[in-house]
Amino acid sequence: MAEWVEVCDEDEIDVEDVIRFDEGDRSFAVYRTDKGDYHATDGFCTHGKFHLSEGLVMGKQIECPKHNGRFDIPSGAAVRVPACIDLQTYPVKVEGGMVYIQI
Amino acid sequence: MAIVVQRRDYSLLGAESKRAEEKGLASGEWHQTPIPRKTMKELMKRKDGPAIRDTLIWFIGLIVLGTLAYMSWGTWWAVPAFFLYGIFYATPGDSRWHECGHGTAFKTQWMNDVVYHFACFVILRSATPWRWSHSRHHTDTIIVGRDPEIITARPPVWKILWMQIIHLYGGPIEIKRFILHTFGKLEDQEKEYIPASEHYKVFREARIYMLIFLAVIAACMFTGSILPAMFIILPTFYGFLLVLTFGVTQHLGLYEDVLDHRLNTRTFYTNPIFRFLYWNMNYHTEHHMFPMVPFHALPKLHEEMKHDCPAARPSLGAALKEVIGALRKQKNDPSYVVVKPLPETAIPYRFGPNESNQLRSEA
Ligand code: FES
Secondary structure: OOOEEEEEEHHHOOOOEEEEEEEOOEEEEEEEOOOOOEEEEEOEOOOOOOEHHHOEEEOOEEEOOOOOOEEEOOOOOEEEOOOOOOOOEEOEEEEOOEEEEEO | OOOOOOOOOOOOOOHHHHHHHHOOOOOOOOOOOOOOHHHHHHHHOOOOHHHHHHHHHHHHHHHHHHHHHHHHOOOOOHHHHHHHHHHHHHHHHHHHHHHHHHOOOOOOHHHHHHHHHHHHHHHOOOHHHHHHHHHHHHHOOOOOOOOOOOOOOOOOOHHHHHHHOOOOOHHHHHHHHHHHHHOOOOOHHHHHHOOHHHHHHHHHHHHHHHHHHHHHHHHHHHHOOOHHHHHOOOHHHHOOHHHHHHHHHHHOOOOOOOOOHHHHOOEEOOOHHHHHHHOOOOEHHHHHHOOOOOHHHHHHHHHHHHHHOOOOEOOHHHHHHHHHHHHHHHHHOOOOOOOOOOOOOOOOOOOEOOEOOOOOOOO
């Protein structure tokens, strides 16, 4: 059964930014898009071994730092090669000023 | 007694590819200069303005030089006029192909795509295959058996370099590939780095290129002159000189098989005209370490990371001198490489997956 895990204070993630969040041996990327809403995906790019938290959030897309592949953050869809495989996304909620993801 | 030098296998299908994987060099973790996230975010910011300005200059320059070249046809003035037109056609063609391929030149994605496809045709590089080959080049920069964009083996093959002055080595290879792609086929090596889901794009693009080729040939036959081809297709060959000149400075004479761009990639300073033509790719170590940073921010990135890098070569001439000197030495000693000392403030060179050598220099 998936559980909600606390990530950080809501203002620890800037608008149009991403942070890395590790839980056990899993790694996630937690984002805030240009609209200010929060999302989470797997942390590593599906093309290579690079962590997306090093990348650039543009609007509601994340660009991978290694080969400039891009993903749509809310859906995880790969939208620019060399990224071709979609990212897994995770539900996010903000409660009492804290960000939680369900993993 | 002549020295017999064993050449390594640079193909992506040979034993070296396996060897690189076994040694942990394939898809390895590369040295990165630590730069604060806030600074990095500023540097990565995309803009349309600089690339729109430079693209307009490029197109206007082509029209002006093209008009002069046209007017001079049939006189000796045509030689310098077409030479300048060719340089202005091929050099930005190469650098715009590169930057727009990374998708960083413009903020607006369709602009990157339009200029990418235009520049690809100009420099005769199939758009999709080169996107993938370049992605591999960034994953495995100058790793023998993994990087498809190594200009020449060690020891150097001088014939390739001489032929490339007018693109007579790479050009025919590309044309041969277009023909293969037009008929729905790929080289075995290309299958190594282009995923099957992208093959249809390769074939479609090659067919479009072929139609343009045929149209230009038809125009030449119709007019009974090579003049149409002098403006499209042939400038890639007769205007290739600066593409080669810039290209050889990027990695030649430096290390193979290391996981540190400071060891296998060269940065040099140059004048604003060359920086315009080359779109700041003279900051090549910076570009390889942080491919997310657009061309217009590379000088600033250079300032941010120079405490961690060997000194930039002071000019294009100095970089070329270093390359040619190293290639000459590699003729008899393929293991020879140029290594510049690192400043005191730098993190030591990273030679391999488990080799963060404490030495700051070897030169
Ligand atoms: S590792 Fe992300 S695009 Fe290649």
